[in-house]
Amino acid sequence: MAMEVTQVLLNAQSVDSTVRKHAEESLRQFQEQNLSVFLLSLSGELAGEDKPVDSRKLAGLILKNALDAKEQHRKYELVQRWLALDMGVKTQIKACLLQTLSSPVHDAHSTASQVIAKVAAIELPQKQWPELIGSLLSNIHQVPAHVKQATLETLGYLCEEVSPDVVDQDQVNKILTAVVQGMNANEVNNDVRLAATRALYNALGFSHANFSNDMERDYIMRVVCEATLCPDVKIRQAAFECLVSIASTYYEKLAPYIQEIFNITAKAVREDEEPVALQAIELWSSICDEEIDILEEYGGDFTADSDVPCYYFIKQALPALVPMLLETLLKQEEDQDLDEGAWNLAMAGGTCLGLVARTVGDDIVPLVMPFIEENITKPDWRQREAATYAFGSILEGPSPDKLTSIVNVALNFMLTALTNDPNSHVKDTTAWTLGRIFEFLHGSTVETPIITPANCQQIVTVLLQSMNDAPNVAEKACGALYFLVQGYEDIGSTSPITPFFQEIVKSLLHVTDREDAGESRLRTAAYETLNEVVRCSTDETASMVLQLVPIIMTKLHQTLEAEKLSSDGREKQNELQGLLCGCLQVITQKLGASEPAKYAFMQFADQIMNLFLRVFACRSATVHEEAMLAIGAVAHATGPDFAKYMPELYKYLEMGLQNFEEYQVCAVTVGVVGDICRALDDKVLPYCDGIMTQLLKDLSSNQLHRSVKPPIFSCFGDIALAIGENFEKYLMYAMPMLQSAAELSAHTSGADDEMIEYTNLLRNGILEAYSGIFQGFKNSPKTQLLIPYAPHILQFLDSIYMEKDMDDVVMKTAIGVLGDLADTLGSNAGSLIQQSLSCKDFLNECLSSDDHLIKESAEWAKMAITRAISV
């Protein structure tokens, strides 16, 4: 049998596809027939020193895949499957794995270390395999370096896989001691030292206690800093990665080391190889991230003890940090603007400079201006580009007061450079910088306008000209125009853009037709800018927006004419359809929001819907997300007449709701069902059986991304509000589901911020469902059907009130539900509400809320309750 496995594993890697498929099939059968024996033979294969390295490696990989999967539900199944295996079998497998760590064959021990970590991730939380860490640590003192390396790698993977709270502090201490010793300069073997450094990276999350101890922290920091000076470039890079992680995880412990950190990073940025230098810059970017977060969150007011204070490391380092970063800007690569994946010193340095500007604000301006002035007119394109990039980078952060006068001077220069500079990099960065100027210094919130009637025409003209430039430059020009029009979003009824509207639209459409529009995202940028032009348009230009409709429809029609596409061609078609549907959605939403424009728009509704349905039809299994999004906008604009599209649309709605894999599609479809309910009201009834069935299936699925579940509950409310008492037949399915979800979301104790946020989304969805159901049944003879559910709903309101962790949105919806319950159930609810533990406190708290919407809901609820009680 064992011999056989070796051959099958080798065959599974054969170049001959018949042999390979046959082998894969045998492996699958073997696994299905007897999992225990299958896993045992794989572990035996991995441990067998006499086996070929290729079969050992594949055996290890199959083992690893038998323990973990990306999809949550699959992962859960695998974990349960492993836990259910016979204890003896598992012990044998684990022994093989540990034994393999000592193998001199690198691929074997390296694979084993990953498998061990996967097993540990399952077993340690169950308090199983308690001897694992002890036996790994005993390996550390083994003489062969490769055993030590494999063990350190295993410890690293283990720390990556396992949650810190399942490992005792005592064991954490021992792991850290072993790891840090391995990193020490005394360690002569570089493979061991590298493995240890990478292990520390993963172990940092376990080290909170150790970082609170001055002596231990000093020791760790000293070893890490020393490792950044190691002759081996990989170790230096790994050590800097540790420092980056320490800067984010232990920001508040950095003060004693910041000078040293600056010295070693400055040296690395100026002298070291690029991968190391990039990490050194990243370190400062990370510190900026921390300080930006702290300053944003607390607004500079640190009164509570538990808050992390801002140490202003960036502000202190500014005089040395800024010149260092400015130097990097001159290290551009040729053609970096044409390479989507490029990431180099100049890019990292400019990005960091932008973060520094956001951290310190005005203080950065005087430090950067001399560099810009010195370089912006130099003959070497690198200097001009670096100067421009520096300028663009510091536009977010400093106050408009500080920047406006400078920008007013620079604007003309930039416009000239965008037209006349001979270098494409310079033009690219110039157009980007103009975009940043418009993004941050132009708009209704800015006091002194940068764009005036005097220069508006020139700006538009230059940007439109640049759209004929190289694709990367044209793309940035589109981006600049995007922010230019966005600045006029709240302008009112007359926009300075109106005189140029026709020309802008014409130019953008022209760009989308360019032969080379596929390069540098140019076509996408042009459509996105067109969308923004439409969104920010006023009634003055509504007729021109309307004229766009047949143009975009024609383009969409053309994508449907293409026949027999290659897979690449199909992907391009799909992308283009997405852009065109997106554009139609934006137009529909815009025109649908104003009565006269909507009336004119409706003449196209049939044709548009027909096109969307054809877009759906040209794919077999999935629904086009952008088309679905656009259909929601059409439903909203159309109202009850939308019913005529339902017979054909329905199957695609169902398909969208079934799309677990692309959960965005499912989420969008759920939203569109809501639009349709509001548009059709009770005319949606014939489709509700199917829709409700699918929504209930979605809720029960553990495959569907959890973010879709709250909107599904809200959608119940939309349906109930639309069909009123006809919702009766769904009550017996929907109510228990709401009830159990409510129980799950009532308490959040011990949850992290992310979980609390999700719980609040879920609560809001549940409450919106209740709201819709109560309002839907109001004034119907069937309201008494809801009475049995009222005590539980009131209890749910009680418990989320007691929990004290709901956000404003939930508070608004919750107090509204209290009103809906009273409003619909009337005197039946009166006594229940009076018995409720906290309704009165809850209501009073909401009545005195500063939030306008909460107060409004609460006032309404108060009246509804008053009526219910006084009847």
Next chain:
Amino acid sequence: MAPHDLRRPFKRPAISDQQRRRDLSLLRQKQNRLDAQRRARCLASSVLSFQSEPKSPSQEQSHFELELELEIEPDAEEHQGPATTYDVRQASKLRGTEARRWFAKQLMLPEWMIDVPPNLNTDWYVFARPAGKRCFVVSSNGTTVSRLRNGILLHRFPSALPNGARINNVSRSGQSYCILDCIFHEPDQTYYVIDMVCWAGFSLYECTAEFRFFWLNSKLVEVGACDTPSTFHKYRFATVPVYNCDQEGLQTAYIGPVPYVKDGLLFYNKHAHYQTGNTPLALVWKDENCSEYVIDTDSKGQVPNQQQLVLELQDDGRLATSDDPSVIFGWLNEDFIQKTGLHAGNLLRFAVNDGGLSFVDGKLEKADLQYLGQSNRARAFADSYSKVMFQYIVRHSPLKIEHLFASIGPLGDGDIASHDVEMAA
């Protein structure tokens, strides 16, 4: 150990337009859901029914100018179409006759106090009624409209009421309308708000007077409706001081100074909901000390020698009050109706002859009436029974303020009988 990749969006805006499209769609859906919710919460409870000819409101919109004419179609009452139900928002779009007829039925009309209700001191409020034009004030869609009791448009103006003026940057929803029960007081050009029916889209119809007055007093000031007039707030609104109807409250309402001309006292039962039409849970009373107009005057402003009253002619010739159910004062014979060319529904004016009104066990038994002719065309209703009775007793044996004080009693036990016993002892 993946390298840090998060800085990649180099020279790119932070958010993709696709994400923006999704977000904006979600935002629109959220807003639509909120609107749907608001609609469901507000409107169903403020739906009022209305008899109308089967003409759709949209057709009526073309007759916009009609409402500016102050003339009433004389036979408006004769159209008895199928019942149409409008909510206030829809009704606010009604134009011309329909609007007048709809609004004419929406006010709560106090009965006249012809005897003292029990528990006056515990269950009732009292306040001095401002002299002026009783009207409904509706703010919606950025404008405010006031309509008199008979539905005629009084003013169209911007106000600080929710949704009462077209002020940019105020993003009130379309459902956010208000309905106030007011008296427009000419001398100081002020709307005195005597009751609140809807506020910011929330219906108060089914709330007790106690709650409505509380709401009225807190909300009106909050929005600045009581501020001095400005561009977006053409008329000042004011609340009237409302008292518990105990000795002190009644005294203050009766003789206490107010910034307006008094026209009698209004008594509101604390527990009563806002009920359209005549109601015995709101009462009006007056004497010469608190009103200039105690006894009805004729069209020339003179007090006629004989009491006059207006009754509605019914199908069978009977003459009815505006009460529901109506009280029958007598009938006209067919010959007379044919001769005079009267129709059912006509409002007819009569004088009370020397025979007066006779009662048996507190019920009207006989009325000696003399036909004077059709009533003024601006009238929308016949007189109510209590009005006729109040006018009758004012001319014969008025209900005096002393009686009211007596019913409250110094101890506030509110039993007029025990008070009498005490006096006798």
